[in-house]
Amino acid sequence: MSDAKNPYISQASRSAQAGDGITRRDFLNEITLGALGIAGLGSVAVTYQYFSPNVLFEPSTTFRAGNPDLYPVHSVTFLQDQLVYIVRMPEGFYAVSAVCTHLGCVTQWKPDADMIACPCHGSKFKGDGTKIEGPAPRPLPHFSISLTADGELLVDKLQNIKPAQVLKV
Amino acid sequence: MATSFQSVLQNLRETKVWKSIFRRGPANTNRTRSLAVFGNLFLHWLPVKVREKSLRVRASYYLGSISFLLFIVLFVTGILLMFYYHPATPHAYRDMKDLRFVVSNGVFLRNLHRLAAHLMVFAVFWHMFHVFYRGGYKPPHEFNWVIGVVLLLITLFLSYTGYLLPWDQLAFWAVTVGTNIISAMPFVGDKIRFLLLGGNIVGENALLRFYVLHVVILPLVAFLLIGIHFWRVQKDGGLTVKPKDDDGKE
Amino acid sequence: MEKNKIETGLSSDAKKEPRRVVFVTKKASAKVVGEPGPQLMTYPHLLIREAIAFQVLVIAMVLVALLWDAPLEQLANPLLTPNPAKAPWYFLGLQELLHFFPPFVAGILIPTLVVIALVVIPYFNVNVEGEAIWSRPAQNLRIVLVTVFLLLAFLAVFHAWTIFLPTALVAALLLFSYTARAGENGLLQALARKPVSWWVMTWFIAVALCLTVVGTFFRGPGWSWVWPWRTHVG
Numbered sequence: 001m002s003d004a005k006n007p008y009i010s011q012a013s014r015s016a017q018a019g020d021g022i023t024r025r026d027f028l029n030e031i032t033l034g035a036l037g038i039a040g041l042g043s044v045a046v047t048y049q050y051f052s053p054n055v056l057f058e059p060s061t062t063f064r065a066g067n068p069d070l071y072p073v074h075s076v077t078f079l080q081d082q083l084v085y086i087v088r089m090p091e092g093f094y095a096v097s098a099v100c101t102h103l104g105c106v107t108q109w110k111p112d113a114d115m116i117a118c119p120c121h122g123s124k125f126k127g128d129g130t131k132i133e134g135p136a137p138r139p140l141p142h143f144s145i146s147l148t149a150d151g152e153l154l155v156d157k158l159q160n161i162k163p164a165q166v167l168k169v
Numbered sequence: 170m171a172t173s174f175q176s177v178l179q180n181l182r183e184t185k186v187w188k189s190i191f192r193r194g195p196a197n198t199n200r201t202r203s204l205a206v207f208g209n210l211f212l213h214w215l216p217v218k219v220r221e222k223s224l225r226v227r228a229s230y231y232l233g234s235i236s237f238l239l240f241i242v243l244f245v246t247g248i249l250l251m252f253y254y255h256p257a258t259p260h261a262y263r264d265m266k267d268l269r270f271v272v273s274n275g276v277f278l279r280n281l282h283r284l285a286a287h288l289m290v291f292a293v294f295w296h297m298f299h300v301f302y303r304g305g306y307k308p309p310h311e312f313n314w315v316i317g318v319v320l321l322l323i324t325l326f327l328s329y330t331g332y333l334l335p336w337d338q339l340a341f342w343a344v345t346v347g348t349n350i351i352s353a354m355p356f357v358g359d360k361i362r363f364l365l366l367g368g369n370i371v372g373e374n375a376l377l378r379f380y381v382l383h384v385v386i387l388p389l390v391a392f393l394l395i396g397i398h399f400w401r402v403q404k405d406g407g408l409t410v411k412p413k414d415d416d417g418k419e
Numbered sequence: 420m421e422k423n424k425i426e427t428g429l430s431s432d433a434k435k436e437p438r439r440v441v442f443v444t445k446k447a448s449a450k451v452v453g454e455p456g457p458q459l460m461t462y463p464h465l466l467i468r469e470a471i472a473f474q475v476l477v478i479a480m481v482l483v484a485l486l487w488d489a490p491l492e493q494l495a496n497p498l499l500t501p502n503p504a505k506a507p508w509y510f511l512g513l514q515e516l517l518h519f520f521p522p523f524v525a526g527i528l529i530p531t532l533v534v535i536a537l538v539v540i541p542y543f544n545v546n547v548e549g550e551a552i553w554s555r556p557a558q559n560l561r562i563v564l565v566t567v568f569l570l571l572a573f574l575a576v577f578h579a580w581t582i583f584l585p586t587a588l589v590a591a592l593l594l595f596s597y598t599a600r601a602g603e604n605g606l607l608q609a610l611a612r613k614p615v616s617w618w619v620m621t622w623f624i625a626v627a628l629c630l631t632v633v634g635t636f637f638r639g640p641g642w643s644w645v646w647p648w649r650t651h652v653g
Contacts, residue, residue: 048364051364051367052363052364053367053368053374056368056369056374057372057373058368058369058370058372080498080499081498083498102522103345103346103349103350103517103522104345104346104348104349105342105345105346105500105504106497106498106499106500107500117641118500118641119500119501119502119503119504119640119641120342120346120500120502120503120504120641120642121517121518121641121642122518122641122642122643135517135518135519135521137521137522196462196463199460202460202461202462202463203460203462205462206461206462212461212462212466215461215465215466216461217460217461218458218459218460218461219458219459219460219461219464219465220456220457220458220459221456221457221458221459222456224459224464224465224468231468231469231472234469234472234473235472235476238469238472238473238476239476242476242477242480262494262495265491266491269488269491276488277484277485279489280483280484280485280487280488280489281480281481281484282489283489284480284483284484284489285480287507287508287509288480290509291509294509297537298620298624301540301620302617302620306540306541307541308541310541311541311542314538314540314541315538315541318534318537318538322534325509328507328509329507329510332507335491336494336495337491337492337493337494337495338492338493338494338495338496338499338501339490339492339501339505340495341495341496341497342500342501342504343504343505343506343507343510346504346506346514347506347510349522350517350522350526350527351526351527353521353522353523353526353527354523354527355523358527370497371497372497
């Protein structure tokens with residue numbers, strides 16, 4: 001039945017609804033919904049945390065690449081285990097990522113054509129990572145490369161550096 | 170011999186046990202035929218009566234039914250395959266080889282599963298296009314169409330998660346490229362990729378997550394939505410046929 | 420404490436307390452469109468046809484499954500990408516699209532727009548009567564020509580020939596149906612009577628088909644163009 005005829009709505013309720021007060025019923029409803037909403041949001045947050053792993057068993061992203069003398073000048077060496085090209089030019093060393101910047105396929109060094117090619121969608125790069133052609137949006141990134149205390153090359157794949165930076169040995 | 174078999178069956182039907190299970194009686198009157206559908210948990214999703222024209226092949230090409238039947242085939246073959254599959258990184262590939270060379274009828278089951286999967290993607294696409302051209306999305310069927318689109322996406326996602334499970338080169342690189350596309354989404358792309366893979370690389374966590382999605386979560390959601398999809402057809406009056414569709418022509 | 424004015428208790432008078440079995444509201448009842456026509460019992464008529472469909476399907480699949488094996492390549496090697504690395508056939512259209520547009524556009528934007536477009540179809544009740552595309556020839560022809568021209572120009576700029584071709588073909592069919600709209604009844608006349616939504620969906624299917632076919636048969640290592648008959652020689 002309509003609110004006007006409902007004998008269970010008190011005079012106080014009616015005046016509250018008519019003015020800018022709020023009835024006890026509506027107030028409690030709102031409080032309950034609010035509490036459920038907070039509980040719901042909290043559940044979502046906690047579930048997201050649950051699904052997001054805290055410990056990952058993935059291979060280390062820092063590795064040693066051996067003595068610099070292993071690499072002749074003007075060479076591009078593909079380290080397959082690390083998916084990195086160690087490039088040695090007269091000016092110094094670069095560590096270029098072998099993962100295509102388009103969609104993550106592993107590129108290949110083609111010495112006869114003096115370029116790096118991606119098999120998935122045909123992107124081509126020069127030895128220093130600059131793009132020649134193809135759908136890749138960016139050149140191949142350079143990783144931080146340095147010398148350890150005992151004279152070995154150290155590459156950190158989590159640190160990207162500018163292509164102009166070179167390791168002089 | 171035939172008649173004695175018939176009489177055995179008849180006697181069986183008269184027993185208390187039989188009557189306690191199949192309570193409607195033999196389906197030889199329209200009333201018992203109605204009860205066979207209306208009173209059955211699995212069949213009450215269907216209407217009790219159907220329009221004669223909707224039974225013709227050309228009305229629907231039975232595409233909706235075929236999609237569902239393929240899903241049942243996938244469900245059964247999938248469960249059977251689960252008995253010999255470990256969702257862990259070196260094992261998964263070995264299990265695929267096992268299924269092919271060692272397990273009795275393993276190669277057949279896997280072939281059937283993969284074939285049904287490809288056919289189901291094809292069937293649901295065709296079903297969608299056919300419903301569109303028939304106008305089956307018009308009011309009051311709008312929301313059922315939307316449920317259908319969601320089911321299409323679930324089918325594609327089921328197929329995609331299943332694709333990784335053999336853990337061969339084809340699977341690995343298809344998933345690598347696919348998850349890299351997801352990270353192209355602005356703001357949330359990388360986070361979604363991280364959650365989907367359970368890490369930064371396509372590795373053992375990814376395989377396990379895709380397995381759970383493929384075997385539990387997506388089939389459950391699919392079953393629920395299929396249920397709603399069928400229920401809506403029934404509640405909206407069953408498969409309708411276009412008024413002009415007298416001889417199957419427009 | 421006030422005495423409770425509501426009487427409770429069991430009543431055996433069925434007439435006084437009728438049980439409601441079905442409550443039909445206006446919006447919840449089925450709206451039947453068109454003539455219902457003769458009807459048949461689901462059991463047995465529909466169920467037997469479903470059973471037959473199932474059996475035909477299963478027999479066909481069992482035969483194919485017995486004769487042709489599902490592929491299995493080498494063990495997954497994160498360090499070596501095979502060449503070419505192709506997705507399953509239903510995603511090859513997408514992969515072909517990726518060749519022309521950046522990953523965000525081809526992989527996220529276009530699929531999202533397609534899904535939104537699909538979902539919105541029943542709510543876009545612009546043309547409920549199914550008015551033919553050439554019902555107002557002069558205005559519609561201009562709009563169609565401008566749209567087609569802009570679309571083809573856009574595709575040509577991006578060198579997206581795989582989409583250009585089916586678009587051009589569907590547009591040609593559409594324009595032929597325009598020229599033939601007043602002729603005697605045949606295929607072109609039937610096409611001229613189709614509404615815009617029909618043409619848009621047909622265009623979409625044509626493009627999707629073309630992308631998928633090209634991605635499946637005409638792309639080889641490095642996603643370069645190959646002629647399918649040449650790849651199977653030798």
